[in-house]
Amino acid sequence: MIKNKNSERIFLIYSLSILAFYFFLIFMFSDYTDDWHNLGYVLLLFLTSVFFDIARTKTFEFTGGKVETSAVFIVNIFTAALLNPLEASLAAASSAITFKIIKLFFGERYPVSRYIFNFSQFAVNTFIVSLLFHRLSGTNTFQNILAILLSTVVYFLINNVFVFFGVYILTKGDIRETASKVLSGPVTSMALMIPVIAVIYILYQYIGFIAIPVSLAAVLSIQVGNYYRYKYYEAKLEHLKLLAKSLEEKDEYTRGHSEKVAELAKKIAKRLGFSPKMVERIYNAAFLHDIGKIGIPDHILKKPTILSKEEMMIVKNHPIMGEDILREVDIFNNRESKWVRHHHERWDGKGYPDGLRGEEIPLPSRIISVADVYEALTSDRPYRKALSHEEAKEIMMKNMKGTVLDPRLVDLLFEILEKEKEEEET
Incomplete structure (x- = not known):
């Protein structure tokens, strides 16, 4: 019990440190926060992110924890590209905790440190990625595609580093085991998402904002399809195990x-x-x-x-x-x-x-x-x-x-x- 309390205390300090770093970034790069967009446009990106966060959670529940769509990450990367760093970070970070706050009304409660961690790590991550994209992008479409792809890699790296240390602090497990749990899925996810993001960005250049929700719905459909493929494999495996057991009986x-x-x-x-x-x-x-x-x-x-x-x-x-x-x-x-x-x-x-x-x-x-x-x-x-x-x-x-x-x-x-x-x- 004492070990758990110490872990929670350290995790809270870790989360507050990330939040302090976010405020430091805002102060250091205030020049990049002047060009404000229409509030309705920012709200639309925020609501899109919240929607796919809910879709991610519900898909995770529906599939028994076998499918967790990465669509929210794609929304956040595009939010970073389309808004200034402060707007993008606030939109992404707010959407990350909005659904958790809604779930409070349904009896699901989390320690305060989890809310601080979710908000601050998404805020820092999206701020840095937005800053990077705006520095690398220009008027050339090919240059912008390279900029958004590099931003995607950086986004996944920062996210995985934050999550890795968070999990390690809370579990106090073996560092290799923690790395395996935290990094094995995201590395595959990143490899799959990079070409998807490139395609969505090209579509965005031609058909506008509608490219984002349509493409993300397609990603979700593919992942649910993979889930049913996995269920088919599971059924085959169980059948073989039953054969092995019947042989022994x-x-x-x-x-x-x-x-x-x-x-x-x-x-x-x-x-x-x-x-x-x-x-x-x-x-x-x-x-x-x-x-x-x-x-x-x-x-x-x-x-x-x-x-x-x-x-x-x-x-x-x-x-x-x-x-x-x-x-x-x-x-x-x-x-x-x-x-x-x-x-x-x-x-x-x-x-x-x-x-x-x-x-x-x-x-x-x-x-x-x-x-x-x-x-x-x-x-x-x-x-x-x-x-x-x-x-x-x-x-x-x-x-x-x-x-x-x-x-x-x-x-x-x-x-x-x-x-x-x-x-x-x-």
């Missing part, structure tokens, strides 16, 4: 195996510093690592005695069958399908199906392999009882580390598990 000894392997793989991937998106991909691949066994007859999978040579050849084919199944899902085609194919390779090159060795084996495959072996050793099987954690550790350390499994990942797995055990005991 046939055998009491393997019930829940894939899910446990996936959880272990996720922990290892997090400790290795993978981005949240990459961690999720490794989790999904680990969950589906044995999906290829769906093509193996039950009498082989459930056989309580040693498999014959022919039966073993059939079992060894399951990583290839798993790859074939996952390749049917477009998003799994290049990565996850390969990780599943190679999860039975060995560090010494004596594994299957391709006999890869050492770091030739994809790192996610090696992660899945370590998690798979540990979970198998510590679970009941038809031919033996589950081993204890210490027994599994002894086997993996003495007989598998550096031969079957990546030695670094074996050490990391037991470091994670033993740290968890210590935390449970305390």
